[in-house]
Amino acid sequence: MLNNVLRRNAGSRSAGFLQPGPRGSTSRVPSDSLSCCVINAGAVFLSLTYILPICCLLIGGCQWTEEPFFRLNLEGRNPSDATPLALEEASSFLRELFGTPSNPKLPPGVALDRQRLERSAGEPVGSLTPQRTASIERGLYRRYCATCHGITGDGAGPAALVMDPYPRDFRRGVFVYTSTIAGAKPAREDLRRAIARGLPGSAMPGYSHLSSEEIDSLVEYVIYLSLRGEVELLLLQYLLDEDEPLPLSVIFKERFIAEDVAAIWAEWDLALNQPEKVVVTPMRADYPPDDATFRHSIKQGREIYLSDRAKCATCHGAEGAADGEQANDLYDDWNYVKRVPLQLRKSDRQIHFMLPLRRLRVRNLREDLFRGGADPKDIYKRIYVGLKGTPMAGVGPSGSVPGALSEEEIWHVVDFVLAISAGQKAIHTPFQ
Ligand code: HEC
Ligand code: HEC
Secondary structure, eight states: OHHHHHHHHHSOGGGGGGSOOSTTOOSSOOGGGGGGGOOOTTOTTSOHHHHHHHHHHHSTTOOSSOOOOOOOOOTTSOGGGSOHHHHHHHHHHHHHHHBOSSSBOOOTTOOOOHHHHHHHSSSOBSOOOSSOOTTOOBOHHHHHTHHHHOTTSSSOOTTGGGOSSOOOOGGGOOOSSOSBOTTOOOOHHHHHHHHHHOOTTSSOOOOTTSOHHHHHHHHHHHHHHHHHHHHHHHHHIIIIISOOOSSOOHHHHHHIIIIIIHHHHHHHHHHHHOGGGTBOOOOOTTSSOOHHHHHHHHHHHHHHHHSTTTOHHHHHOTTSSSOOTTTTSOOOHHHHGGGSOTTSOHHHHHHHOSSOOOOOOOOOGGGOOOTTOSSHHHHHHHHHHBOTTSSOBOOSOBTTBOOSSOHHHHHHHHHHHHHHHHTTHHHHSOOO
16 A cells, blocks of 8 residues: 555656546556456466456456555655655554545544445445436445546546646645635535536536435535545644654544544534534625616626726736736646745656646636526625635625625626626526
8 A cells, every 4th residue: 555655656747647546447457456366376278368357257356456545645745755654654544534435434523424425435336227326325426526536536536637627636625616705614505516516617517417315425525535635634744744753652643633633624514514604695685686777787897897906807807808917827726836846847846746737717707607606696606705726815704804895896796797798698687
């Protein structure tokens, strides 16, 4: 396991794509994963070509891929700087806390739904019916998501390289299309929506054909992978940056669970279980507005959009055509860090990150493509709370911090955005 971690992270950039994906999706088969098939040493007359398929037929459980494992997050590091003992300690403590991709566990105090996690975890079990997928009993994540998001939720599944933007790396615990104030985790409903409807204009498909229980199970699993990823980042910081004495002491582990894991879980707990403290609910006095009010609002919205307070035009351009002065130098948080080790040579940098640096394209607001939904209330939320993990900050008030714009002003900007996205059409059929 440890060797695998090292080998996979130390190899070329494409090493990331050799991780075991869903069964059948791995293009290269590591030779050691076939060792279970080589049982008939006496069969000297048969060539390997015959032995392997025959053995695999005889031993029903023989798999062509090794058991998937959670890959350590060494992004932004030089793997050879870390000692094997530190990596092994990190892997084994994380396994104690979170189990494996087939047998997830939860650290003490973390209240996620175990049944739902079980349903998403593991190798897919159950049959696909021609019409729908009602009888999937296990392995939802590997069946539907891992090709893009990776077994570990690192956003670097076998298909990720060709996508722009890349699939979300869940391990930072940051989600873009949310209804919660700056810094807060997403609400369950935000994740549910992204999974059920997809993110139009990106590779992320919608899964509305799944039952709501299946979608809820996937939501739970995404939260589990995120939480695990955040805990891992903190643990690696203690082990690799702060030189925590090894092997890890019982006292360290107990304190880590009681303080660090608990603090990360508390953020999730707030968004999941006390939404009234973090969720923004769009309210509008004149909703839906009549034509005249709407026209007037668009005019005001345009002025606010162009203003220094809102700064929309600096990225989106005066007419929303994605040609603002900052438009060509934007990165999301996942890619921004790849620019940091500039002192490193290019070849070194490739060792450090699974996927190459990619710029973030600012949205052309005239294309009528809203990943978080095109309803006025959706656009209100995007502008109010911003897009977390991107340079587009929210302009609404957040907790006790006053926003750059008032709620009323945000509605004017929403009307302006809708008007330029759909042209004149929006003026006549603006709201349902
Ligand atoms: C074909 C590739 C692909 C598949 C399959 C896929 N996704 Fe995604 N997913 C993406 C991409 C690409 C993004 C990022 C889009 C963006 O940033 O606009 C994404 C983003 C997300 C997000 C982040 C939403 C946010 O607000 O930040 C979640 C959650 C998510 N996917 C969950 C899932 C789940 C669960 C599955 C399986 C049921 C799945 N995805 C299957 C490509 C995929
Ligand atoms: C610092 C640059 C920046 C600023 C300032 C900015 N945006 Fe954005 N905006 C972006 C980027 C980048 C995206 C696309 C993000 C992505 O694709 O992941 C985006 C996406 C959007 C979207 C699409 C949301 C969706 O659901 O897909 C809307 C609407 C939007 N911006 C409106 C605004 C408005 C209105 C303002 C001013 C209040 C503003 N933006 C300010 C960079 C910016």
